[in-house]
Amino acid sequence: MSRPQVIIIGRPNVGKSTLFNRLVGKKLALVDDQPGVTRDRRFGEATLLGLEFTIVDTAGWEDEDPDTLPGRMRAQTEVSLQGADVALFVIDARVGLTPLDEEIARWLRGQDVPVVVVANKAEGRAGEAGMMEAYALGMGDPVALSAEHGEGMGDLFEALLPHLEDDADDDEFAPFEDETAGSEDEAEEDAPPGPLKLAIVGRPNAGKSTLINRLLGEDRLLTGPEAGITRDSIAVDWQWTNPKTDEVRDVRLIDTAGMRKKARVVEKLEKLSVADARRAVDFAEVVVLLLDATKGLEHQDLKIADLVLQEGRALIIAINKWDVAEEPSALYNGIRAALEDGLAQVRGLPVFSVSARTGKGLDAMLEAAFALREVWSRRVPTAGLNRWFDDALEANPPPAPGGKRIKLRYITQIKTRPPTFVIFGSRLDDLPESYRRYLVNGIRRELGFGSVPVRLTLRSSKNPYAPK
Template sequence: MSFTVAIIGRPNVGKSTLFNRLVGKKLALVDDQPGVTRDRRAGEARLGDLNFTVIDTAGLEEGDSASLTGRMRAQTEAAIEEADAIFFVMDARAGATPEDRHFASLVRRAGKPVILLANKAEGRVGEAGAYEGFDLGLGDPVALSAEHGDGFAELFSCLLTALPEATQLADDDDERRERLVLADDEEGSELDPTKPLRIAVVGRPNAGKSTLINRLLGEDRLLTGPEAGITRDSISVDYLWRGRDAERRLKIFDTAGLRKRAKVEEKLEKLAAADTLRAIRFAEVVVVLLDATIPFEKQDLTIVDLVAREGRALVIGLNKWDLIEDKAHIVALREEAARLLPQVRGALVMPVSGVHGAGLDALMGAVISAHEVWNKRLSTSRLNRWLEGVIDQNPPPAVAGRRIKIRYITQPKARPPHFVIFGNQLDELPDSYRRFLTNGLRQTFALPGTPIRMTLKQGDNPYAKKKRR
């Protein structure tokens, strides 16, 4: 039986380090600076023979409900409501602080099983501070070190005691756990409709990424606000999109805004940017969200180029479209996108409003369409019939009196479409002719917006060695 555990505590007690230790991956950002985590983040944890969902939360702090601190606390309270049990984390080196005592009373009122964890308990100072946890009235503290992996055997025993029914072994548990482990492996090159489609939403800070996803989900799942740069971790949320033709399971990643590299100086922002780049690499479709009031800034073009170089399917979203009075301006913006972004010519440009929810169905339809193009595979016979006609009408140029010969083309793989061309003297083929072939493939076989890879292979010259002699 599956269950959910929320990790709660004041800032900088090691909640994200504990989360990473339980899920076995460095998913959450970790830094000595307090208040790194802002959104709540769920992951599949494993402790002993138990598989469960663990939620990392922002540090508990007092603040007005309208402030950023207050909105972060609301996210934490939502995690408490969702959880079956709570890990209340304190810093053993600091001992029980007044803030710990205040928030311990909040956790007790939740009426959920609570396990008190005295983190950073390595060394004599940590051991002494762990005993102060008895004053919080949450039971016996479990002394552990999330960074070094100490004390998790005792944590396992406490979890069995706190949730006896949920942790009870069933006859089919071994088979169930095996299925869970296999289902977690989402890295594959084959198209599998049973797996959720991975979508990363990226863009500059304050483009409205979190607001858009919240509107799509129909709940305030992600932290939002007027401040730029609220999101730090790349948070994944599951979503079932009911399209016109069929339902589709999606995994949507909200990411931190990407600023110009020269402006990124703080270590924390560098970590957040690296997490965003990781989300792009593991996504199948990337929605680059632009501010419709100031579209196609230089940083927007840089982000699109990054997505193209990573080989991800692309959809461009023009957010805050409700602020644009002349709706016919979308025609000019699409023409501008085609001019400024020739490497992804034909990419779908969709106007949306994250605040009002306008255009979301069309945006998700564009995402599904871009994913289908990204997975498209063409037969060798069709490709070579096309190549023959292209060469007859516009043959490659001659080099040093000898004409470059292109003999054969094939597509060994998709995701994105990758073509291999065979011939002679292809190392002399001009870049302009390569672009000509790429654009021809894109236009003839309906590959709009997706990155196209092209590799040139030529046979060895049997007389090259004799000539050198």
């Protein structure tokens, strides 16, 4: 049964994202003292004293021209009210009612959605006056709470219950579990794959949000000519239909903030956004690095790609804005060559030319992403793995530095996602890095792992005669 939906609405900097984080039980939304941090809608699964619902954080409501960035943010907030069961109208109790609060209240009165007024930051005497002013809105008794300190949550429960209890299933009340929790043991690896967790990363203004909107077929994420619009990493659940087979596949699309050179990231908020994007990479299974065809491949793109591979995630390169690219053939070949030179640890990364504006190449990219996840999750039987290992050693025996033989005994795969192998032997500290690369390249080439990141560690047998 689908959960009822609760929307948080209010002007900037009244504590909407703090309340969102409090209700979902973890810091999903970025929070900062400056106004306008949230720009896209963020969904979370909330639990309040056993009452379960989907909570939606929205951008701060601003009275600006619709064509401006704040105006487009307000339009996103207006759309978010469609399908909601109840709206939480948040005001700042320490500031009291403002003209913008009254404008939002007038708009809410014209909507067919129940409204609960929340007077946030009401802790102490400083919030008493603002709490009293909230009655003037004529929207019933306001709820006084402190999202930051967790005060007043019982009163919020009582205010929400009449609007949500018909949708709630008392037998299913349970604390929300973190979907990212759990160890990557073999039982988990053998479970049927869930939705493809696909993160879109890249430099600012590469078209990441536009690409996701194109896939969804709606203006779900805020876009525009301004660089750096996206701040939070936003996850959207979606179903993709393979046009070749008509098979429907579940996808969790993750939009991220643009990653600039570290030296240029000086504002605290941008640092938080980039850190959030890095966490999104760690959560993803496959990552699409989106390039701008009008700018080509830059050093920062290689650094982002290297970060993805270091995290052990499968990587796809997508060259966006292909519909306006100049000399596309030369551009494609140049990017291919630069990737081979700049990412020596992985060869043959899949590269797609796409257009978020027209939809060109997006189905092929998604088909490759599912195939890549399958390879990324592959486990090689130990017997077959060691047959390959013996052949590799016979074809190119390890060196004997100083005339002393390095003995490699056997290999095993200890986990998947990413594929991780351990070689056991003796004197492995003396094994040259070039020989280790020879083995990793052989695993990729001959065992079918292709361009996915492969981890290989060396473990020496303990010497019982070594000094302790």
